[in-house]
Amino acid sequence: MSPLSLLLSIAVFAVGVVSQAQIPAFGQCGGLTYTGSTVCVTGTFCQWDSDFFSQCVPGTEPPPFAGPINFWFPFGDSYTSTTFNATSVLPNIHNPLGNPPFPGFTGAGGENYVGFDTETFNSSVIFTYNYAYGGATINASLVTPFEPTVLSLIDQVNEFLTSSVASKPATTPWTSVNALFSVWIGVNDMAGSYFEPGDRGAFANTLLDEYFTLMQRLYAVGARNFLFLNVPRVDLTPLIAAEGTVAQALLKSVITDFNTRLAARVASFKTANAGVKTWLWDSNTVFTTILSAPTQFGFVDAVSFGNTGDFWGNNFHPSQAAHQIFAQDIATLMSGSLWF
Ligand SMILES: *[C@@H]1O[C@H](CO)[C@@H](O)[C@H](O)[C@H]1NC(C)=O
Ligand SMILES: *[C@@H]1O[C@H](CO)[C@@H](O)[C@H](O)[C@H]1NC(C)=O
Numbered sequence: 001m002s003p004l005s006l007l008l009s010i011a012v013f014a015v016g017v018v019s020q021a022q023i024p025a026f027g028q029c030g031g032l033t034y035t036g037s038t039v040c041v042t043g044t045f046c047q048w049d050s051d052f053f054s055q056c057v058p059g060t061e062p063p064p065f066a067g068p069i070n071f072w073f074p075f076g077d078s079y080t081s082t083t084f085n086a087t088s089v090l091p092n093i094h095n096p097l098g099n100p101p102f103p104g105f106t107g108a109g110g111e112n113y114v115g116f117d118t119e120t121f122n123s124s125v126i127f128t129y130n131y132a133y134g135g136a137t138i139n140a141s142l143v144t145p146f147e148p149t150v151l152s153l154i155d156q157v158n159e160f161l162t163s164s165v166a167s168k169p170a171t172t173p174w175t176s177v178n179a180l181f182s183v184w185i186g187v188n189d190m191a192g193s194y195f196e197p198g199d200r201g202a203f204a205n206t207l208l209d210e211y212f213t214l215m216q217r218l219y220a221v222g223a224r225n226f227l228f229l230n231v232p233r234v235d236l237t238p239l240i241a242a243e244g245t246v247a248q249a250l251l252k253s254v255i256t257d258f259n260t261r262l263a264a265r266v267a268s269f270k271t272a273n274a275g276v277k278t279w280l281w282d283s284n285t286v287f288t289t290i291l292s293a294p295t296q297f298g299f300v301d302a303v304s305f306g307n308t309g310d311f312w313g314n315n316f317h318p319s320q321a322a323h324q325i326f327a328q329d330i331a332t333l334m335s336g337s338l339w340f
């Protein structure tokens with residue numbers, strides 16, 4: 001680094017620490033992608049206008065939302081992800097999913113169950129930190145994701161545990177009482193391994209050992225409320241249907257076996273850990289129910305995808321309309337809880 005650039009970086013650093021420039025009235029003071037000063041000139045305050053724009057407006061800042069605020073930490077794959085970036089704008093009263101602008105980018109091509117449950121079927125204000133990542137498997141060494149940058153369930157839980165959020169900072173004051181942890185994983189694990197030789201039951205146990213080691217680590221930092229979502233009917237996705245009925249039947253049986261083992265693990269996790277409350281949402285049965293009688297749920301049929309009225313948003317993911325039904329059903333399952 002040249003002496004001049006060193007001097008400049010020290011100067012910039014000093015400005016950042018000592019005092020931020022004062023923004024005049026109606027100047028920008030915040031927003032996704034904004035990196036300037038957030039300090040408004042006296043007599044004005046920084047008012048949120050949109051995810052991308054806050055400005056200094058004359059007057060006195062209204063008191064912050066008096067609460068209560070509850071918390072939700074989802075983990076999973078593209079069935080859950082909203083492409084939340086945990087190092088960008090955090091969940092706040094204007095956007096309870098934090099970033100990107102609601103409802104985020106989803107496999108559903110619109111709002112997914114996380115959005116619906118956070119903003120529509122919620123019974124309280126929920127700040128949702130969605131660690132789910134598209135394409136995720138439980139352990140990328142056991143089932144390889146579609147690209148190496150995908151964050152596995154292990155990576156996601158580590159991201160939570162190693163961030164300041166895990167230590168319940170003032171910006172994210174979650175507690176064992178007000179925080180819900182949820183996991184919807186397995187779609188990619190099952191679709192990416194069902195055809196392998198060897199004992200699939202033993203492999204399911206290996207996956208579930210790692211899954212529940214992670215749950216135990218969440219428990220260790222205070223997590224007590226757990227929502228588990230089992231593996232849905234991936235065998236009925238248009239993608240797998242195109243592989244033929246033999247493939248579908250095999251995948252269906254592997255998923256059924258995994259879900260049976262998952263239910264047993266959920267029960268033993270609860271028994272082994274004092275103070276744990278669990279909910280298990282049977283996504284597999286919900287998919288079966290809807291896809292056996294799609295028109296009763298407002299869908300054109302069980303196989304079409306990509307158009308309004310289709311259950312499938314694309315050849316591997318349920319649509320926004322399907323997610324709305326899931327979200328309502330999850331809220332019903334958890335009815336009477338702090339969140340729904
Ligand atoms: C997340 O946000 C931070 C801060 O804005 C940014 O530096 C980083 O590049 C973002 N990460 C991704 C994957 O977009
Ligand atoms: C549900 O969430 C929305 C968005 O944060 C909020 O405006 C609304 O008040 C919440 N509903 C209840 C009943 O708290």
Ligand SMILES: *[C@@H]1O[C@H](CO)[C@@H](O)[C@H](O)[C@H]1NC(C)=O
Nearest residue numbers: 138139140141142154210213
């Ligand atoms: C992931 O799987 C690999 C391969 O079996 C194993 O060596 C590794 O320990 C697993 N990672 C974790 C964190 O369990």
